[in-house]
Amino acid sequence: MTDTAPDLQDLLRDSPSNWGKWGDDDEVGSLNYLGAEQVLAGAALVRSGKTFTLQRLIGDPKGDPVWPGRAPAERTQIRDESTWDATDAPVAPGGLHYADDKIEAFLQGSTQYDALGHVWYGGKIWNGYDARTTIGGLTKASVEPIARRGVVGRAVLLDMARFRGKDNLDAGETFTHEDLLACAEAQGVTIEKRDILIIRTNFLKLFHDLGDTFYKGFCEPGLVYSPELVQWFQDMEIPNLVTDTMANEVTTDPNNGVTLVLHNALMRNLGLAFTEIADLEAYAADCAQDGRYDGFYVAAPLKVHRGSGSPVNPIVIK
Numbered sequence: 060m061t062d063t064a065p066d067l068q069d070l071l072r073d074s075p076s077n078w079g080k081w082g083d084d085d086e087v088g089s090l091n092y093l094g095a096e097q098v099l100a101g102a103a104l105v106r107s108g109k110t111f112t113l114q115r116l117i118g119d120p121k122g123d124p125v126w127p128g129r130a131p132a133e134r135t136q137i138r139d140e141s142t143w144d145a146t147d148a149p150v151a152p153g154g155l156h157y158a159d160d161k162i163e164a165f166l167q168g169s170t171q172y173d174a175l176g177h178v179w180y181g182g183k184i185w186n187g188y189d190a191r192t193t194i195g196g197l198t199k200a201s202v203e204p205i206a207r208r209g210v211v212g213r214a215v216l217l218d219m220a221r222f223r224g225k226d227n228l229d230a231g232e233t234f235t236h237e238d239l240l241a242c243a244e245a246q247g248v249t250i251e252k253r254d255i256l257i258i259r260t261n262f263l264k265l266f267h268d269l270g271d272t273f274y275k276g277f278c279e280p281g282l283v284y285s286p287e288l289v290q291w292f293q294d295m296e297i298p299n300l301v302t303d304t305m306a307n308e309v310t311t312d313p314n315n316g317v318t319l320v321l322h323n324a325l326m327r328n329l330g331l332a333f334t335e336i337a338d339l340e341a342y343a344a345d346c347a348q349d350g351r352y353d354g355f356y357v358a359a360p361l362k363v364h365r366g367s368g369s370p371v372n373p374i375v376i377k
């Protein structure tokens with residue numbers, strides 16, 4: 060926070076809230092907007108059978124982009140053919156050999172769903188639960204209820220990089236809901252109520268292009284807070300925001316100096332699910348080629364007890 064940055068409690072004092080809307084015990088928030096009608100509308104978009112997986116590779120030989128303070132996943136080989144070079148190697152009847160490995164990973168260190176209780180201010184997380192329910196692992200609004208439910212519906216890709224005629228958006232570059240609408244119009248697609256929004260910036264291309272200097276003055280591009288933007292998300296009943304950046308929004312709001320305002324205005328207050336670090340390249344190239352920017356989206360993070368997030372490999376089917 061800069062010296063002059065307002066407190067989130069003051070900035071978002073009059074911001075809309077969905078706390079209590081789906082009951083006092085709700086833990087999946089705006090995903091409640093995705094009912095049978097939305098699933099069927101999404102499924103009805105399947106025409107070509109083309110599928111696109113949106114997860115970035117874990118253990119990319121070129122490196123895995125992670126939010127500052129997190130480390131990329133480390134995979135360790137536990138057993139492989141060399142295990143059986145040892146004289147005390149395990150012997151299975153029939154001569155079975157096998158490979159085993161494990162990863163040590165931040166649950167938010169790859170393409171991921173955030174739990175609704177992942178961020179907060181003022182001592183309260185989503186739905187008004189006490190922030191102390193996060194201590195030692197989330198007992199409220201963890202990623203587990205999202206994982207149990209799954210996320211299925213109509214998705215619209217908004218290719219902001221192509222719309223702005225760029226390979227990738229620049230550090231700190233912002234856009235608003237009005238820009239999303241202009242992008243949709245240029246792409247010939249309509250954003251409907253309860254759509255899952257997928258936004259492409261291709262910013263993380265720079266992680267590999269720039270190497271060590273990538274994190275200097277770190278500020279991702281993305282959506283920027285305004286009361287009108289929050290109200291638009293509320294009116295449109297958007298259940299899920301998916302982007303190819305680490306945090307789905309401009310890191311530091313250029314208008315007020317606050318970090319990750321929308322995590323709070325959209326996730327904490329409205330209950331919007333956030334999906335981050337998606338790989339949208341093959342999918343976006345196909346949309347640009349066939350001109351179809353809507354598709355059937357299916358995703359489920361892993362069922363991690365008390366987890367504040369979880370890796371995911373969403374699929375879009377056209």
Ligand code: UVW
Nearest residue numbers: 126167173178305306
């Ligand atoms: C933070 O909110 C710090 O991280 P993420 O971008 O994973 O939501």
